[in-house]
Amino acid sequence: MCKNEKPINFKPPRQKAALDDLDQYVNMAEGRMSRKVFWERDIYEQELEKIFARVWLFLGHVSQIPKAGDYVTTSMGEDDVLVVRQKDGAIKAFLNTCPHRGNRVCFSEVGNARGFICNYHGWSFGIDGALRGMHESGAYEASGFDKSQHGLHEVAQVDSYKGLIFGTLDPAAPPLKEYLGDFAWYLDTLLDMDGEGTEFIGGCVRSVMKCNWKFGAENFAGDVMHAGWTHDSGAKAMLGGAVPELDKCAGDSYHVNVNGHGWEFNLDKVGNSATFGDKEVRRYIHEIQPKVAERLGHTRSMMIGSISSATVFPNMSFLPGQNTFRVWQPRGPDEIELHTWTLVNKSAPEEIKERYRRGTMITFSPSGVFEMDDGENFEYSTRSNRGRVTREQDLFLGLGIGTRIEHPELPGNVFQGQINEANQRAYYQRWLDFMKAESWDELPQR
């Protein structure tokens, strides 16, 4: 395989001129931003370089690839990637493209293999990405071809945090733990309730939305406000009543963010889990909560199934307690692939896992009674901006400016009240940070 210790040299180099305008596009002190960041092709291309080619991105869950040779295919930005369990148990990831003519080397999305062979000229790679041989290999040998220089391009760094596999294409990126920072404290609420870990239910639902990738990510970072309005029909169908007015109990609810990662939540313990309309799932949350409290403390134990949502910057999101887990994969400024899974505690009874599988399907999947109404919102928030004059009109993200508080227990930036746009502002501030920073050293801690 190739050593990827050198930074990627983008040709032509990044266009600094275009980036100078970005400060005008995102003004989070005033809570306003330009619609152009959801539409302009130039900005999108910069996102692929400045964000997706640099940051730690979610690649999969360890439970998807337990054995040597197990693999899943995914993408990092628009770069297709192959994630493979190695013989020594480590996980490596490679660009899913043959270094000879560039054809895709793996066409299935999941499976087990002893290696990967390109269909074009038979270049054959081990699960470690090394070039092993090819059709007509004698001719290559006669010309002094050095196989060791022509392996699959390896993703610069791969690491995992409590079951979630992440990778970055940037060898200069700081370690994953540093990238997650204090947000890991919150992630443990999802990933480490009992020390036994989590797993994905088998399979993945993939769908296309004609929207900008940031709309889904920012929505999960902080936008519980839309739930009571957008999802009124789903709530009435599943729960028999409207979503409660969350601003009326703001004392128990928060927006928290760390370097653009955002989690909005209250402390009602079961609000998200209740969306299934399944009393067995609610009972499960009530049953495990006291033990989670012993392990993680009372506050986090009340977050395990509460009304909440979260995004790890830039494009991995989930709903705690509801357990839909998803990545918003960019496919141009106005299109995404949405990949969704169901995450469960490994220790949960099989019957509960099955209820989670059905529950996420009927709520947050393309056929889900909640998600059906999200898609149109995201798509038309994007598509409206084709209008040249429309595109010049700023958007408002000013809700909750001035709600920041100091909290004795919660790490990161804490804001009082779940009905807030603090996390969305933090998300776009981080977006701006990355778009402007030429190196990791230039990135401020937020």
Next chain:
Amino acid sequence: MTITTEIAGRSAVDAATAYQLETFLKREARLLDTERYDDWLAMLADDIHYWMPSIESRRRANNGGATHLPGRMAYFDDFMEHLQKRVARFKQPTAWAEDPPTRHTHVISNVEAYAGEAEGEYLVYSTFVNYRSRVETDNDLLIGRRTDVIRATQDGLRLARRKIVITQTLLQAKNINTFL
């Protein structure tokens, strides 16, 4: 010349029964096209299992190249209570993505009917084309195959099982706001 009309030891139904079953499926399609969801629910048996698995692209060497397996992620894996909840959402005035209404057409074809495993049940294969339109330019096309178990009851035919297999692994639509 005789034409073989048996699969796996099952006999094809007679022409009159075939006509009834085909009419049942066409009526179902018309009810769905016109959003008569309560009438549609009334065509289902109480023990309905309505399954539309997510489709996976696998090599033939893995699981025989199966594109779907039970117990994995799905679009629908529903019993009656789930289908009733979905219908309940469609009927809410706040189902924003249904107002103005989505314009539906379900085309049903390739209907093939055999005696079922249980007395009074039929195994019915069909294909469908589902075309949905919204706003000016939102047009979603889904094509797939269905395997149904349709049961003859005192009250008429009822759909007892349905498996829906589409061709797309990556659903080329933001949602499935219909039944197939």
